[in-house]
Amino acid sequence: MAREMETLAEATTRLADSGYVSQFLVRGDHLECRTCDDDIDPGQLTIDEVERFEGMSDPDDEAVLFAVTSDCGHKGTLVAAYGPDMTAEEAAVIRQLHERS
Secondary structure (H helix, E strand, O other), X not given: OOOOOOXXXXXXXXXXXXXXXXXXXXXXXXXEEOOOOOEEOHHHEEEEEEEEEOOOOOHHHXXXXXXXXXXXXXXXXXXXXOHHHOOHHHHHHHHXXXXXX
């Protein structure tokens, strides 16, 4: 059964309720786990779910949300700009995530 359209905030809350409580941030060629402050290689994460969000009228509102699990067991989310606003660092990290999954 398909879910109704969610906002980014609703999807993040739903995932947190399912145990995805860590936040991962792109930092150069790696990710930072905000739960433990460790630097994580993108190859240490598995993508469990991907959601893409498009702005109703503003392309600047485009984003992609990844629900990920690290090799050490942390479950969390990674949010990145989508489309032309995606940085080169975000694109490289996301490419590495997809290669692993």
